[in-house]
Amino acid sequence: MTSQLFSPITIGQLPLPHRVAMAPLTRSRAGQPGNVPNAMNVEYYRQRASAALIITEATQISQQGQGYAWTPGIYTAEQVEGWRAVANAVHAAGGRIFLQLWHVGRVSHPSFQPGGALPVAPSALPVPGKTFIVDADGNGVWGDIPTPQALTVEGIAAIVHDYRVAARNAMDAGMDGVEIHAGNGYLLDQFINSESNHRTDAYGGSIENRARLLLEVVAAVTSEIGAEHVGVRLTPMGRFMGMGDAAPEATFPHIARRLNDASLAYLHLVEPAMVGTVKDEAADPRWDAIMRRMRAEFRGVLMLAGGYDGASAERAIADGRADIVAFGRPFIANPDLPRRLKTSAALNIPNPETFFGGTAAGYTDYPALA
Numbered sequence: 233m234t235s236q237l238f239s240p241i242t243i244g245q246l247p248l249p250h251r252v253a254m255a256p257l258t259r260s261r262a263g264q265p266g267n268v269p270n271a272m273n274v275e276y277y278r279q280r281a282s283a284a285l286i287i288t289e290a291t292q293i294s295q296q297g298q299g300y301a302w303t304p305g306i307y308t309a310e311q312v313e314g315w316r317a318v319a320n321a322v323h324a325a326g327g328r329i330f331l332q333l334w335h336v337g338r339v340s341h342p343s344f345q346p347g348g349a350l351p352v353a354p355s356a357l358p359v360p361g362k363t364f365i366v367d368a369d370g371n372g373v374w375g376d377i378p379t380p381q382a383l384t385v386e387g388i389a390a391i392v393h394d395y396r397v398a399a400r401n402a403m404d405a406g407m408d409g410v411e412i413h414a415g416n417g418y419l420l421d422q423f424i425n426s427e428s429n430h431r432t433d434a435y436g437g438s439i440e441n442r443a444r445l446l447l448e449v450v451a452a453v454t455s456e457i458g459a460e461h462v463g464v465r466l467t468p469m470g471r472f473m474g475m476g477d478a479a480p481e482a483t484f485p486h487i488a489r490r491l492n493d494a495s496l497a498y499l500h501l502v503e504p505a506m507v508g509t510v511k512d513e514a515a516d517p518r519w520d521a522i523m524r525r526m527r528a529e530f531r532g533v534l535m536l537a538g539g540y541d542g543a544s545a546e547r548a549i550a551d552g553r554a555d556i557v558a559f560g561r562p563f564i565a566n567p568d569l570p571r572r573l574k575t576s577a578a579l580n581i582p583n584p585e586t587f588f589g590g591t592a593a594g595y596t597d598y599p600a601l602a
């Protein structure tokens with residue numbers, strides 16, 4: 233049987249030679265000071281240019297959007313230059329790359345916030361979880377997340393503007409497009425899920441209202457750089473960082489339907505049990521039906537991620553559940569993952585101890601096949 237995983241597909245106007253994408257992966261190794269992509273980051277992405285599409289690690293759109301130590305940004309001139317070197321290297325190696333746009337919302341710490349302010353959120357609710365901060369000696373340590381401040385309507389408008397500028401910056405840096413990160417318990421997800429959004433204004437309450445910020449961000453970004461350059465990532469039913477929705481079977485298909493109006497390059501969904509860095513719980517039994525509803529509602533290209541191997545990815549495409557499959561941890565350990573999957577070669581095993589922060593060890597030293 234001919235492989236469908238290794239058949240071409242076009243997203244927006246960008247032809248991809250196959251369907252094995254690299255999922256967005258935070259590695260917390262941006263150059264300091266300034267969270268600027270450096271030569272080691274360039275080499276890491278260059279090594280992985282055989283992906284159908286690289287989606288970069290989540291990249292903060294503003295200082296306010298940062299929640300973890302040493303993650304890169306896309307809001308200063310130095311960061312744009314740093315990303316330009318990444319995009320150039322990936323293109324020179326024959327690859328394609330979208331930059332993932334990130335605002336963490338409440339998953340942050342005053343030490344990252346302008347003026348040491350409290351992190352921002354839809355509602356001032358406590359956050360179950362910790363974030364990775366830098367202590368006085370410059371070491372990374374896990375820190376408690378304080379109860380955030382609820383955003384004003386003016387604060388929300390400023391964030392939509394920041395997304396627009398960040399998308400423009402990404403294109404100026406030579407990216408092929410951007411992926412709007414609307415999952416994993418970060419700002420846009422915090423608005424979507426009823427558990428974290430207790431607002432009573434136009435951004436809370438009904439499904440329409442809870443989806444409003446995402447749709448405003450999508451409208452701003454697509455009008456700025458063109459819808460064919462924009463993807464959206466959602467993690468329906470993910471529980472990471474206190475997410476939860478009263479009616480996910482209504483909320484997420486609604487979003488998939490509303491995103492049709494935008495004519496996006498793709499919609500990217502993550503299997504709910506795999507949203508965090510570990511498989512922390514069994515998938516909700518409602519997920520399969522929700523995923524199929526979203527597939528039916530969304531008329532564009534659909535990407536799936538979360539726990540795939542070559543065989544299950546091939547099946548997902550053959551069964552029509554997905555058009556593209558993104559791989560996370562396998563791409564950390566296998567810079568030449570598409571070739572290995574295509575030839576059924578053995579895979580290197582990723583080492584979780586070097587996922588976040590550190591040096592080239594566990595980052596650029598995983599071997600490719602000879």
Ligand SMILES: Cc1cc2nc3c(=O)[nH]c(=O)nc-3n(C[C@H](O)[C@H](O)[C@H](O)COP(=O)(O)O)c2cc1C
Pocket residue numbers: 255256257258259288289290332413415416465502506507508509537538539540558559560561562587588
């Ligand atoms: C080290 C690590 C960092 C991650 N960083 C991000 C990120 O920046 N943005 C994002 O949307 N997902 C992130 N994820 C989730 C992955 O994109 C992916 O959905 C998850 O790892 C499941 O896919 P896999 O089973 O192929 O690894 C991260 C996962 C890992 C393991």
